[in-house]
Amino acid sequence: MTDKKIIVAVDGYSSCGKSSMARTLAKNIGYIYVDTGAMYRGVTLFALREELITPSGEILEAELESRLSSLSLTFDRQEGYEEPVLHLNGSCVEQDIRTMQVASHVSPIAALPFVREFLTRQQQALGQAKGIVMDGRDIGTAVFPEAEMKVFVTADPRVRAERRLAELRSKGDNSISLEEVLKNLQERDYIDTHRPVAPLRQAEDAVVLDNSHVSIAEQDLMLRFAFEAILAHLRGGQRG
Numbered sequence: 001m002t003d004k005k006i007i008v009a010v011d012g013y014s015s016c017g018k019s020s021m022a023r024t025l026a027k028n029i030g031y032i033y034v035d036t037g038a039m040y041r042g043v044t045l046f047a048l049r050e051e052l053i054t055p056s057g058e059i060l061e062a063e064l065e066s067r068l069s070s071l072s073l074t075f076d077r078q079e080g081y082e083e084p085v086l087h088l089n090g091s092c093v094e095q096d097i098r099t100m101q102v103a104s105h106v107s108p109i110a111a112l113p114f115v116r117e118f119l120t121r122q123q124q125a126l127g128q129a130k131g132i133v134m135d136g137r138d139i140g141t142a143v144f145p146e147a148e149m150k151v152f153v154t155a156d157p158r159v160r161a162e163r164r165l166a167e168l169r170s171k172g173d174n175s176i177s178l179e180e181v182l183k184n185l186q187e188r189d190y191i192d193t194h195r196p197v198a199p200l201r202q203a204e205d206a207v208v209l210d211n212s213h214v215s216i217a218e219q220d221l222m223l224r225f226a227f228e229a230i231l232a233h234l235r236g237g238q239r240g
Helices: 018-029 036-049 061-070 100-110 113-126 139-143 157-170 178-194 216-239
Strands: 007-012 032-035 073-076 085-088 132-136 149-154 207-210
Touching: 007 018, 007 139, 018 032, 018 132, 018 149, 018 216, 032 036, 032 113, 036 073, 036 085, 036 100, 036 113, 036 132, 061 113, 100 113, 100 178, 113 132, 113 139, 132 139, 139 149, 149 216, 157 178, 207 216
Parallel strands: 007 132, 007 149, 032 132, 149 207
Antiparallel strands: 073 085
16 A cells, blocks of 8 residues: 655745755655745745835835745756756746845745735645645744644754855855854744744744754754654554
8 A cells, every 4th residue: 555645834934945855855755845935935035026115124014025926936847956946937046045135135025915825825735635745934833834744943043154165156146144143044034933824933843953963964864764653553543
């Protein structure tokens, strides 16, 4: 009998390694991976391009809400990438959504209730058939509170900032300092954990993984063990 497919929800702070972890797990267990953070970055990029965020940082909320219906976010294959990446209205934006400009505006955009409602509906549709690993800020608490496997990832803020800076450097951004990256992460943490709608928090039934000093191989081993344990439990319940 084929194992029952489940939903794996991976939540946590930005730049704590949860996306790499979720992506690796999905690949190893043959599940579909969905990066919901990329979806919020996609909306942010759209708002920036359409000048719906003023130079002072104010979001033109009414206009953004009225124009969401014209926004298409899909994960499609793209030359140069091993896995499907985010496309905004048919164009690949994987590199564009990873800039500090987008990072500095994404948390306020993600705090807007109509944006969360818009993307939550899409995320729930993607997970209807299960067999999915989805990472974000509220997957195990708001998008899929019934997910069979929930992981909450955390890491030391300075370690996260160092990882984020290394990522930016690898993409040719040499204009920003470690302290600036750390400040941005701390500001995003505050907004993400204090927003009134679906704030970032650990689900009561989530497994907590501190990723500060854990290797990729160790992360994968722990998650695979948890995944197999959950499937064994489900199989046992089916037999009973």
